[in-house]
Amino acid sequence: xxxxxxxxxxxxxxxxxxxxxxxxxxxxxxxxxxxxxxxxxxxxxxxxxxxxxxxxxxxxxxxxxxxxxxxxxxxxxxxxxxxxxxxxxxxxxxxxxxxxxxxxxxxxxxxxxxxxxxxxxxxxxxxxxxxxxxxxxxxxxxxxxxxxxxxxxxxxxxxxxxxxxxxxxxxxxxxxxxxxxxxxxxxxxxxxxxxxxxxxxxxxxx
Amino acid sequence: xxxxxxxxxxxxxxxxxxxxxxxxxxxxxxxxxxxxxxxxxxxxxxxxxxxxxxxxxxxxxxxxxxxxxxxxxxxxxxxxxxxxxxxxxxxxxxxxxxxxxxxxxxxxxxxxxxxxxxxxxxxxxxxxxxxxxxxxxxxxxxxxxxxxxxxxxxxxxxxxxxxxxxxxxxxxxxxxxxxxxxxxxxxxxxxxxxxxxxxxxxxxxxxxxxxxxxxxxxxxxxxxxxxxxxxxxxxxxxxxxxxxxxxxxxxxxxxxxxxxxxxxxxxxxxxxxxxxxxxxxxxxxxxxxxxxxxxxxxxxxxxxxxxxxxxxxxxxxxxxxxxxxxxxxxxxxxxxxxxxxxxxxxxxxxxxxxxxxxxxxxxxxxxxxxxxxxxxxxxxxxxxxxxxxxxxxxxxxxxxxxxxxxxxxxxxxxxxxxxxxxxxxxxxxxxxxxxxxxxxxxxxxxxxxxxxxxxxxxxxxxxxxxxxxxxxxxxxxxxxxxxxxxxxxxxxxxxxxxxxxxxxxxxxxxxxxxxxxxxxxxxxxxxxxxxxxxxxxxxxxxxxxxxxxxxxxxxxxxxxxxxxxxxxxxxxxxxxxxxxxxxxxxxxxxxxxxxxxxxxxxx
Numbered sequence: 001x002x003x004x005x006x007x008x009x010x011x012x013x014x015x016x017x018x019x020x021x022x023x024x025x026x027x028x029x030x031x032x033x034x035x036x037x038x039x040x041x042x043x044x045x046x047x048x049x050x051x052x053x054x055x056x057x058x059x060x061x062x063x064x065x066x067x068x069x070x071x072x073x074x075x076x077x078x079x080x081x082x083x084x085x086x087x088x089x090x091x092x093x094x095x096x097x098x099x100x101x102x103x104x105x106x107x108x109x110x111x112x113x114x115x116x117x118x119x120x121x122x123x124x125x126x127x128x129x130x131x132x133x134x135x136x137x138x139x140x141x142x143x144x145x146x147x148x149x150x151x152x153x154x155x156x157x158x159x160x161x162x163x164x165x166x167x168x169x170x171x172x173x174x175x176x177x178x179x180x181x182x183x184x185x186x187x188x189x190x191x192x193x194x195x196x197x198x199x200x201x202x203x204x205x206x
Numbered sequence: 207x208x209x210x211x212x213x214x215x216x217x218x219x220x221x222x223x224x225x226x227x228x229x230x231x232x233x234x235x236x237x238x239x240x241x242x243x244x245x246x247x248x249x250x251x252x253x254x255x256x257x258x259x260x261x262x263x264x265x266x267x268x269x270x271x272x273x274x275x276x277x278x279x280x281x282x283x284x285x286x287x288x289x290x291x292x293x294x295x296x297x298x299x300x301x302x303x304x305x306x307x308x309x310x311x312x313x314x315x316x317x318x319x320x321x322x323x324x325x326x327x328x329x330x331x332x333x334x335x336x337x338x339x340x341x342x343x344x345x346x347x348x349x350x351x352x353x354x355x356x357x358x359x360x361x362x363x364x365x366x367x368x369x370x371x372x373x374x375x376x377x378x379x380x381x382x383x384x385x386x387x388x389x390x391x392x393x394x395x396x397x398x399x400x401x402x403x404x405x406x407x408x409x410x411x412x413x414x415x416x417x418x419x420x421x422x423x424x425x426x427x428x429x430x431x432x433x434x435x436x437x438x439x440x441x442x443x444x445x446x447x448x449x450x451x452x453x454x455x456x457x458x459x460x461x462x463x464x465x466x467x468x469x470x471x472x473x474x475x476x477x478x479x480x481x482x483x484x485x486x487x488x489x490x491x492x493x494x495x496x497x498x499x500x501x502x503x504x505x506x507x508x509x510x511x512x513x514x515x516x517x518x519x520x521x522x523x524x525x526x527x528x529x530x531x532x533x534x535x536x537x538x539x540x541x542x543x544x545x546x547x548x549x550x551x552x553x554x555x556x557x558x559x560x561x562x563x564x565x566x567x568x569x570x571x572x573x574x575x576x577x578x579x580x581x582x583x584x585x586x587x588x589x590x591x592x593x594x595x596x597x598x599x600x601x602x603x604x605x606x607x608x609x610x611x612x613x614x615x616x617x618x619x620x621x622x623x624x625x626x627x628x629x630x631x632x633x634x635x636x637x638x639x640x641x642x643x644x645x646x647x648x649x650x651x652x653x654x655x656x657x658x659x660x661x662x663x664x665x666x667x668x669x670x671x672x673x674x675x676x677x678x679x680x681x682x683x684x685x686x687x688x689x690x691x692x693x694x695x696x697x698x699x700x701x702x703x704x705x706x707x708x709x710x711x712x713x714x715x716x717x718x719x720x721x722x723x724x725x726x727x728x729x730x731x732x733x734x735x736x737x738x739x740x741x742x743x744x745x746x747x748x749x750x751x752x753x754x755x756x757x758x759x760x761x762x763x764x765x766x767x768x769x770x771x772x773x774x775x776x777x778x779x780x781x782x783x784x785x786x787x788x789x790x791x792x793x794x795x796x797x798x799x800x801x802x803x804x805x806x807x808x809x
Contacts, residue, residue, distance in 0.1 A: 029407050037403035044630035045514055046403055051410045051471070088533070119397050126394045145395045173391070174352055180387040189393065193386035 010070055013061050024061075025054055031071070032057075032078050038146040039082040039139070041127030042120075053081045068156060075149070076157045079139055086135070118185070125183035129176055137172035140165050145173075211245030214377075220249045223373045225366065350384035359388045408739050409491075470531045471495065472510045475517070475626030478639075479506030479659030487780055489773050490636055490662035499527040502543065505656040509625040509663070512536055515550030519624035519653060529558070544574040548623040551587075562609065563592045569603065572621045581608035585621035625653040626664050634664035635692040636772035639672075640761055641783060642697035643754070645682075649673040657697070660783065662776050665693075674700040692772050694763070709797070710790025712753060717798055720785050731777035732804045739771050749782050749800040757787045760795065778802075 009027075012020035029050070036049045043049075056077055064073055130138055139158055143149045144165075151169070155162045181187040212235070218224050219232045236243055351374070357363050358371050375381050472494035474481075480503035481488040488508065494500065500508060504523045511517040512531065520526055524543025530536060535554040538545065548570045549555040556565040559575040569587025573580065582591055584603040591599040591607060599607045606614040626634065639648060641660030648655045650672055655661045657674065667690045674682045674697065682700035686693055735743055747766045754760040762782040764775045790796035 025411070026407075029405070029410075030402075033403045033405040033407075037401075038398070044628070044633060047405055047410060047630060048471075048513070050405055050407075054410070122394045123398050123401065126391070126398070146398050148399060170352075170356070173356070173388075176391055177350075177352075177384055177387040180390060181383070186387075186390055186394065189390040190383060190386040193389045194382060 010061065010064065010066070013058075014064070021058060024057070028057075028074060029054070032074065035075060035078045035143075035147060036082050038142050039079060040086065041130065042124050045085065049082055049085050052085070053078050056081055072153060072156050075143070075153075079143070079157060083135055083139065121185045122189065125185040126176075129179050129183060129186075132179070133172050133175060137168045137175070140168040141172040141176075144169050209239065209241050211242045213245065216242060216246050216249055218373065218377070220246065223376070225370055225373070227366075228370065348378065348380040350381050352384075355381060355384055355388065359385060409493075411738075470513055470533055470536070472498075472512050472517075472528060472531060474508060475511045475624075475629060475634075476507070476509040476653065476655070476661065476663035478508075478655040478661035479503050481506045481508045481520075487777075489776050489780070490664065491773055494528055494531075496528055496531040499525065499541075501525045503659075505659050507653075507655045507661075509653060511624070511627050511629065513550070513553065514630070515627050516548065516553050516555065517624040517627040518545050518547045519622070520545050521654070540573055540575045542575055544572055546570075546572045546621050546624065548627055549587075561593050562598070565590045565592060570621050570623055571601075571603075579608065579610050581606065583621055585619065622652040622654070625651055629664055629666060633666065635667050635688050635690055636776070637663050637665045637670065637686075637688055637693045637695060638772070638776065638779070639663075639695045640697065640763070641759075643760060644697050644701055645674045645676050647675050649675065660779070662772075672700070676701070696761075710793030710795055712787055712790055712796045712798060716788050717800070720787050721800060724781050724785070727781050728778055728802065731774055731781070734777070735771055735774040739773070743771065743774070744804060745770070747778070747802040747804065749778060749802065750797065751782055751785070751800060752795055752797045753785075753787045753790055755789055755794045757789050759783050759785050759787075765799075 009020055009023060013024050032053050033046065033050050036053065037043075037046055040046065040049065057074065060077065064070065130141065133141065136158070140154055143154045143157065144151065149157075151162050151165045155165045158165065160168075181190055212232075215224075215228075215232055219229060224232060236246065351371070354363070354367070354371055358368060363371060375385065474488055474490055474492045474494065477488055477490050477492075482501045483492075483494060483498050488494075488500070494510060500510075500520060502508060502520055502522065502524045507519065507521040509517065509519045513533070513536075516536070518526075518538065520543065522543050524545065525541040526543070526545055527539040527541065529539045536556070538547075538557045540557055540559040545557060547555065547557065547566075549566050554565075556563050557573045558564075559573050559580040560578050562580045564571070564573050564582050566587060566589045569589055570585045571587070571589050572583040572585075574582075582589060582599075582601060583606045584601045586603050588600065588602045590597055591601065599613070601607055601613075604615075604620070608614065639655075639657070639661040642657050645657035647657050648661060650663070650670070665688050667688050669685045670688045670693075672684050672686060672695070674684070676682065684699045686695050686699055732743070745766060747764055747770065750761075750763045750765055751759055752761040759782055762779050764770060764778055766775075787796075
């Protein structure tokens with residue numbers, strides 16, 4: 001959706017056009033689900049949070065003045081609602097993790113079950129480490145490294161200078177790198193990379 | 207303050223691994239630094255010893271060992287005399303280790319020593335222990351060169367910088383490991399970027415739509431039959447006068463959204479028999495909202511998930527209203543019967559029963575109400591019983607209390623957790639247990655269901671253990687495999703197929719007279735699915751119905767050539783199970799097939 005076609009849609013939604021809300025939901029539901037998924041990690045509460053985000057979107061859209069991009073506004077609201085859920089989750093005791101199936105992109109090559117299981121375990125392990133980060137560092141890391149947003153846009157979303165975003169990103173990564181080997185699934189990858197590096201020391205980094 | 211030798215730089219210098227700049231800087235430093243000059247001398251001394259020993263490939267072993275041990279001991283002794291307090295232990299241990307290796311080699315028939323490994327090991331240990339320790343470094347641990355490694359990893363270093371870092375990497379295991387961690391992190395982050403979440407949006411839309419039915423949000427109620435109800439729901443949700451609504455403005459806000467009471471949606475995760483909300487039959491997967499009241503027939507049961515780890519089970523002739531369903535508090539009103547609850551710790555949760563309020567935060571308990579009499583059984587945690595706001599009883603598990611008899615003892619395990627609380631709305635498959643008169647009840651995961659009315663439940667794909675109890679009280683265990691698309695379970699999984707007996711018949715006109723009044727209701731099942739799940743659902747279906755001696759429906763199965771959504775199948779089966787036919791003629795049971803055709807173009 002281009003901003004050109006987006007503006008009238010938001011205006012209609014702000015005016016209470018019922019069809020516009022449905023269109024808004026269908027247009028942005030994948031984006032919202034993806035951000036929630038990225039910020040929360042594997043979770044069985046994904047749908048609850050996505051639903052909550054849209055309830056907040058519909059309640060608050062009247063306040064959107066268009067000073068920022070709608071997607072930036074949506075990202076900010078989504079990350080804030082997700083953080084609220086994370087805070088509540090942290091205040092509760094942890095129950096056994098429920099594995100959440102992740103769908104595979106249509107174009108992705110067919111993955112062997114073992115490889116898929118390993119990949120999921122690595123992602124789950126990474127999120128266990130991400131869970132240890134402070135909320136601010138986590139948000140920046142997720143939006144930058146997992147969602148691929150530029151630092152400038154993240155700065156708008158988290159309401160912080162770009163330099164602060166970069167600093168948080170640096171320290172978030174540093175904490176992750178330092179603890180990566182505490183997770184066996186990731187330590188195995190590190191060891192295999194070390195082995196590969198030992199074999200080809202002259203190979204240049206990316 | 208004592209200056210400690212720059213062991214790593216000196217080692218690199220000695221090994222000729224520094225670039226011209228590095229070499230010049232070390233030489234400039236050496237010109238004025240006595241400890242580093244002494245350190246370099248020690249490195250050279252060791253190197254010389256090592257070279258000498260390597261060169262001596264022939265015995266006499268004893269003489270060689272003696273000479274080497276003396277040199278090593280002397281080296282260790284020299285080091286011990288240095289003022290640096292961190293060095294002696296390290297190199298003392300190093301010398302001892304080296305002597306041990308020598309002794310071991312001397313005793314071996316063929317003295318083969320991996321000198322390169324020994325040297326590298328000794329120097330790595332020595333350097334790691336003895337090199338200058340910065341403010342952020344701990345003893346025995348080299349702090350990775352984070353910024354340089356990141357720049358290197360991202361390809362942002364100049365050729366010279368890259369060469370220097372690679373020289374460092376060649377001998378620094380810590381930095382090698384950090385670099386490998388960066389690679390691993392990138393790999394997983396890439397995999398994560400490619401992964402997309404699986405969300406059943408069709409489950410979210412109805413929840414938003416149902417919110418519109420709340421009276422205080424009626425402003426934007428759908429105005430035309432042609433307008434999808436979902437859109438109306440969305441409109442209702444933007445009503446600006448809503449109290450305590452967090453507002454996201456178009457300007458960046460420093461404060462995060464204020465945590466407020468978001469509505470929860472209750473989901474039916476298992477239903478057996480006749481369960482109704484506002485007169486409508488409740489299907490598996492149905493969402494219940496605040497203010498909804500659930501009514502059960504005597505043989506019915508329903509298990510409802512309110513939030514992750516929290517939910518309730520109703521059985522028998524019970525009636526319960528969902529007075530408040532918010533994430534900051536759940537309030538149920540038990541009008542009659544009993545409700546068993548499992549509450550995740552931290553969730554404010556209360557059950558009002560007549561004048562009493564049973565309040566908890568994380569526990570498993572049951573409340574029964576018969577008229578004005580209220581009984582509470584606590585199986586886990588602690589509950590408070592209040593009346594008019596005053597504490598009447600505080601019940602730590604296991605405990606039982608009743609408004610008539612006060613405290614009573616209670617065996618542990620008398621309250622079962624509701625089914626399916628750990629399943630998110632999008633998870634699990636629909637499992638249908640066909641109604642049967644050959645069994646009295648099903649026991650599944652601690653939950654009990656009357657078998658006669660059939661049962662629909664959400665269950666995780668995979669093996670599902672079932673226990674069936676027949677009329678003679680015998681228990682029959684079975685495990686069925688629940689596929690991703692669900693499972694239909696007949697009583698034959700635990701009981702052998704009945705012997706074929708004489709088949710009875712029903713007259714076509716009798717069938718038509720019973721079935722015809724239900725056509726409109728079956729049509730509504732179809733329209734509901736069109737609206738909620740699949741706007742293009744079409745196909746040929748047939749109901750295979752078995753009528754027993756008293757004219758009631760013993761078994762019904764939907765046969766289809768299309769992908770029938772489980773709620774649609776369940777809806778049709780629920781209707782068919784209520785049919786009452788004349789008694790079959792010529793045999794105890796009669797089976798007929800009722801073809802149905804649903805076509806979206808008719809709408």
